[in-house]
Amino acid sequence: MTGDSSAVPDTYAAYAEGREDPRFTEWLRAQAGPSWDAATDHRFTRELHADTLDDAVFRRYLVQDYAFLETLVGTFGHSVGDAPSMAAKSRLVDFLGTLTDDENDYFERSFDALGVPESTYEDPALTETTAAFRDLLLRASREGGYAETLAVLVPAEWVYLAWATAEGDADRPERFYLAEWVDLHAVPAFESFVEWLRTELDRAGAAASERRQARLADLFCRTVDLEVAFFDAAYEGDDAGTATDGGDRSW
Numbered sequence: 001m002t003g004d005s006s007a008v009p010d011t012y013a014a015y016a017e018g019r020e021d022p023r024f025t026e027w028l029r030a031q032a033g034p035s036w037d038a039a040t041d042h043r044f045t046r047e048l049h050a051d052t053l054d055d056a057v058f059r060r061y062l063v064q065d066y067a068f069l070e071t072l073v074g075t076f077g078h079s080v081g082d083a084p085s086m087a088a089k090s091r092l093v094d095f096l097g098t099l100t101d102d103e104n105d106y107f108e109r110s111f112d113a114l115g116v117p118e119s120t121y122e123d124p125a126l127t128e129t130t131a132a133f134r135d136l137l138l139r140a141s142r143e144g145g146y147a148e149t150l151a152v153l154v155p156a157e158w159v160y161l162a163w164a165t166a167e168g169d170a171d172r173p174e175r176f177y178l179a180e181w182v183d184l185h186a187v188p189a190f191e192s193f194v195e196w197l198r199t200e201l202d203r204a205g206a207a208a209s210e211r212r213q214a215r216l217a218d219l220f221c222r223t224v225d226l227e228v229a230f231f232d233a234a235y236e237g238d239d240a241g242t243a244t245d246g247g248d249r250s251w
Contacts (some may be wrong), residue, residue: 008033012205012213024205024213025154025198028220032155035224040162044231049166049182051173058178059114061234064130066107066121068230071134072156073099075141075149082146088200095193103184110177127236129229136226140219147204147212151219154194154201159227160185161194 008030009015015030016022029036044061047053076096083089111121126134140152164185172179184190205216 011210013210016206023198024202025158028151028155028201028205028217029158031217032221032224035221035228036159039159039224039227039231040166042163042228042231044234045163045166048173048178049170051171051175051178053173053178055114057234059116060236061231062107062110062114062177063116063121063124064127064230064233066111067124067126068130068133069099069103069107071137075137075153078141079146079149079153082149084146091193091196106177106180106184110180113177127233129226129233133223133226133230136219136222144215144219147201147208147216148219150197150201150204151216152223154197155220155223155227157190157194157197159224161191165191 008027012022012024012027015027044053044057048058073096076092076099080089080092080096083092107121111118137152137156141149144151164182172182201216205213208216
């Protein structure tokens with residue numbers, strides 16, 4: 001299992017013993033160990049908040065994240081079919097609308113401002129991390145059930161809520177594509193949705209067998225690890241998109 005979780009009980013039952021109102025998702029976050037802090041307080045997110053993030057780094061990140069978005073939308077769509085109630089299905093469908101409308105509009109405007117051609121963001125060369133992340137989501141949803149899908153969706157969204165709200169009332173970045181990326185993940189509606197997702201996984205995880213709980217923890221921790229690697233990857237490679245002389249751009 002990922003991270004230094006030596007001080008965290010190996011099983012949820014042991015973790016919950018003696019605790020008032022224990023949450024399965026809190027046990028999962030503890031299992032992730034230092035990787036959780038690395039994902040939610042990464043150099044990338046600190047520079048984004050401070051408006052010091054290099055445009056080339058953000059271009060690399062945004063192109064890969066847009067490629068990841070299609071798989072994320074598909075995974076949320078799959079979860080709609082597995083959701084145990086109409087209320088849960090409705091909540092998931094509402095969020096799908098946000099991903100396919102508000103976020104997609106943000107990406108298109110940001111790519112235009114950053115000089116990323118449509119041919120690039122519509123058919124990018126995937127990094128190893130992006131490919132691994134997409135594979136994890138697809139396997140969790142296709143080979144598991146509702147709980148397994150939640151075990152990857154919860155950390156994928158929770159990490160973003162955590163870093164986006166970490167700076168509190170700090171000044172917003174001046175570049176709109178940085179400011180709006182923070183805003184999309186710091187609004188009360190998104191916070192409410194992440195809390196709802198956590199509650200769904202709390203319920204499903206606490207009711208699962210010990211063996212399945214361990215599987216859910218593995219999926220959660222792997223997702224957090226990939227979030228760290230995703231941010232790391234934005235700093236790797238050539239200076240993406242910095243060419244201004246009509247030469248080839250590395251994305």
